[in-house]
Amino acid sequence: MKTISNCALALALLIALTGFTTGRAHAQTLTSLYTFPGNDGGQPIAGLVQATNGDFYGTTLYSTVNGFGGTVFKITPSGEPTIFSLGGIAYPEDGLIQATNGDLYGTTQAGGTNGYGSVFKMSLTGALTTVYSFCSQGAYPNCADGYYPDDKLIQATNGDLYGTTTSGGATGWGTIFRITRNGTLTTLYSFCAQSGCTDGAQPVAGLVQATNGDFYGTTESGGANNGGTVFRVTADGALTTLHSFCSQTNCADGSAPSGLIQAANGDLYGTTLYGGASSICGNAGTFFKITPRGRLTTLVSFDCTYGDQPMSGVIQATDGNFYGTMYLGGASGAGTVIKITPGGEVTMVYSFTGGSDGGGPWGGLIQATNGDFYGTTEGGGANNGDGTVFSLSVGLGPFVETQTTSGKIGAEVKILGTNLTGATSVFFNDAEATFKVVSPSEIVTAVPTGAATGIVEVVTPSGVLNSNVVFTVTP
Numbered sequence: 151m152k153t154i155s156n157c158a159l160a161l162a163l164l165i166a167l168t169g170f171t172t173g174r175a176h177a178q179t180l181t182s183l184y185t186f187p188g189n190d191g192g193q194p195i196a197g198l199v200q201a202t203n204g205d206f207y208g209t210t211l212y213s214t215v216n217g218f219g220g221t222v223f224k225i226t227p228s229g230e231p232t233i234f235s236l237g238g239i240a241y242p243e244d245g246l247i248q249a250t251n252g253d254l255y256g257t258t259q260a261g262g263t264n265g266y267g268s269v270f271k272m273s274l275t276g277a278l279t280t281v282y283s284f285c286s287q288g289a290y291p292n293c294a295d296g297y298y299p300d301d302k303l304i305q306a307t308n309g310d311l312y313g314t315t316t317s318g319g320a321t322g323w324g325t326i327f328r329i330t331r332n333g334t335l336t337t338l339y340s341f342c343a344q345s346g347c348t349d350g351a352q353p354v355a356g357l358v359q360a361t362n363g364d365f366y367g368t369t370e371s372g373g374a375n376n377g378g379t380v381f382r383v384t385a386d387g388a389l390t391t392l393h394s395f396c397s398q399t400n401c402a403d404g405s406a407p408s409g410l411i412q413a414a415n416g417d418l419y420g421t422t423l424y425g426g427a428s429s430i431c432g433n434a435g436t437f438f439k440i441t442p443r444g445r446l447t448t449l450v451s452f453d454c455t456y457g458d459q460p461m462s463g464v465i466q467a468t469d470g471n472f473y474g475t476m477y478l479g480g481a482s483g484a485g486t487v488i489k490i491t492p493g494g495e496v497t498m499v500y501s502f503t504g505g506s507d508g509g510g511p512w513g514g515l516i517q518a519t520n521g522d523f524y525g526t527t528e529g530g531g532a533n534n535g536d537g538t539v540f541s542l543s544v545g546l547g548p549f550v551e552t553q554t555t556s557g558k559i560g561a562e563v564k565i566l567g568t569n570l571t572g573a574t575s576v577f578f579n580d581a582e583a584t585f586k587v588v589s590p591s592e593i594v595t596a597v598p599t600g601a602a603t604g605i606v607e608v609v610t611p612s613g614v615l616n617s618n619v620v621f622t623v624t625p
Contacts, residue, residue, distance in 0.1 A: 180500050182507050183229035184539045185531030186210060190233040191221035192536030194526040196245040196302070197462060197513035198225075199254070202553070202566050203274055204591030206524055207254055208513075208539070209242035219261070222246070222254070222272055225539050227520070234276040236261075244356075245302035245513065246272075247311075249331060250553055250564070255281070255311060257299035266290060266297035267315070269329055281333045284315065293318035295337055296325035301356035301409070303329075307556050307624070308385070312365060314353035323351035323372070326365075326383055338387035347372035349391050350379035355409035355463070357383075358418070360442060361622065366392075366418055368407035377405035377425065380418070380440055392444030401425035403448050404436035409463035413492075414619070417441050419472060421460035426451030434458045437472075437490055449494035454479050456498045457486035462514030464490065468549055468618050473499070473523060475511035484509030484530065487523070487542060500542060504530050508538035517618070519591075520568045521546040550593075550608050550615045556622035557597050563621075565593040565608060572611045578621060579604025597623060 186192045191210030198206045206225045213221045213235065220242045224232040236242060240261035246254045253271045262268030262283030269282040285293035296315030303313040311329050319325035319340030326339040342351045350369030357367040365383045373379040377396025383389045395405045404422030412418050418440045426436040431454035440446040452458065457476025464474035472490040480486040484504035489497045502509050508527030515525045523542040531538040550567040557563055565576070565585075570593055576585040578601035585595035593608065606617040 178499055178545075179543045180507060181541045181543075182531065182538050183541055184225055184231050185506075185508075185533065185535035186537045187533075188536040189213070190231075191223055193528050194223075194537045194539070195243060195512040195528050196526070198516050198524050198526065198539070199246045199248055200516060200518050200524070200551075200566065201248050201254070201274055202252065202564055202592040203589065204566075204568070205274075206518070206539070207246050207248075207274075208526060209244070209246065209256060210537070211241060211243060220258070222256070222276070224274075227518075227541075229539070232276075234272065234278070236270075236278065243300065247303055247305060248553070249305050249311070250309065251331060253331075255303050255305075255331075257301075257303060257313060259298050259300065264290070264297075266293065266318075267299050269299070269303070269311070269313075269333070269335075271331070281331070282329055282335050285318065287337075291318070291322060294320060295335055296327060296340075300354045304357050304359060305554070306359050306365075306385075307363070307554065312357050312359070314356060314367065316352045316354050316370075323347065324353050324369070326353065326357070326367070326387070326389075339383055339389050341369060342372060346374075347376075348374050348394070349389060350381060355407065358410050358412055360412050360418070361416065362442060364442075366410055366412070366442070368410060368420065370406050375401075377401055378407050378422070380407065380410070380420070380444070380446070382442070382444075390444075393440060393446045395422060396425065400427070400432075402427040402451070403446065404438060408435075408461060410440075411463065411466060413466050413472075414470070415492075419464060419466070421463050421474065423459060423461070426453075428453035430454065431458070435460050437464070437494070437496075450490060450496055452476075452496075456480075456488045456496050457501075461512045465515055465517060467517050467523075468521070468546055473515055473517075475514055475525060477510055477512055477528075482509075485511045485527070487511070487515070487525075489544075499544060502527065502530070506530070506532045508540060510537075515542075517546070518568075519549055519551055519566055521548050548615055549618045550606065552606055552617055552619075552621050555619055556624050558624050559597050559599055559601060561597050563595050563597060563606075565595060565606065565617075566591060567593070567608060567615055569612060570608065570610060573608055574611075575607075575609040577607040577609075578602075578623070579606075597621075
């Protein structure tokens with residue numbers, strides 16, 4: 151589990167000494183949808199995923215019903231919960247993804263046949279299957295296939311799932327793996343393969359597949375300066391270290407990166423847990439941009455004004471800005487939601503109180519197709535609960551999301567949205583497609599002849615909905 155440092159005290163001193171108060175962005179509304187009481191799950195430290203049925207799914211770290219086993223939960227947009235027990239599968243510390251077959255996939259840090267973590271799948275109604283148990287190749291600690299996966303999986307354009315483990319592999323410092331949906335695992339790379347771990351160690355964050363087809367990720371430690379790395383790895387496992395953090399005096403470029411996304415402009419953006427050049431509240435982390443070839447620019451050195459400890463990176467919303475959570479800091483020290491412009495201007499959107507609205511937003515945000523943000527807090531909630539699920543509106547409009555974001559002519563594509571009933575047309579960059587409305591939240595279609603890479607458009611009785619990212623038509 152990742153470690154944290156507390157910068158809330160420095161913020162309180164700053165307010166007391168200077169009278170400084172933080173402002174919020176334009177009109178916003180946070181709604182606590184659900185508080186975990188502990189007996190049906192607690193500490194939801196991972197983020198959420200919106201499934202094709204329109205509901206949200208996530209995980210809790212523990213449950214008093216089955217000890218440390220944890221849970222998967224479903225929350226409707228109105229806040230109605232359904233809790234699914236994981237039984238002997240333990241510590242689902244990471245988020246879920248919905249694969250193109252409709253099932254949810256996730257990882258656990260313990261449990262499985264060998265006790266060192268697993269990959270599991272679950273239907274939207276709770277049917278659970280263990281897909282793979284780590285440490286199946288060699289006895290602990292010499293697990294060639296790795297152990298302790300510590301972030302969510304991704305589904306690549308080839309249909310397989312990709313992820314990382316923080317330990318094990320050929321050298322014991324973690325792996326990158328590919329796994330088919332029926333459970334065949336291939337270790338693509340073992341970290342610390344180079345002298346002094348200059349290639350990085352302990353990849354605690356997940357991967358992102360960029361539009362060039364390669365995968366990008368981060369390691370929490372290792373690299374030339376032991377501050378972690380950004381790396382690129384090909385589908386067959388050839389790894390290139392793009393940046394070693396702490397390469398600047400006093401780690402002004404940050405250290406211990408906490409994940410990446412690829413933005414609409416093609417560059418990669420991420421955060422670090424520590425480092426930065428702030429003189430007000432040092433070591434509070436950074437927000438950075440890095441090109442696919444490895445040129446890094448530090449855009450923000452956090453100074454606790456807007457919070458501290460960006461545990462789960464950022465997302466890019468439909469307004470082009472980046473949004474994320476800070477685990478600590480803010481007016482009450484219980485964490486914040488922030489907005490960052492592409493140029494690096496930071497605004498506090500919301501400051502958690504640690505009370506009924508929750509505290510400690512570890513798992514980051516997602517933007518749902520209604521335009522609002524959804525997330526979790528590790529603690530707080532009504533009646534001193536064990537964490538919350540919340541929604542946050544900042545006035546952004548609805549959109550549609552495609553599963554997947556690329557495909558050949560004729561390939562089936564699912565479109566996730568809100569209030570899709572009565573849709574009259576679907577276009578792939580002006581090429582009209584045939585389609586079927588499965589439910590108010592899902593359309594099934596196929597990439598039409600003549601389609602080109604571009605925005606997917608759905609015409610509904612209430613207006614035109616555009617996809618949040620470009621759909622790439624592949625050869």
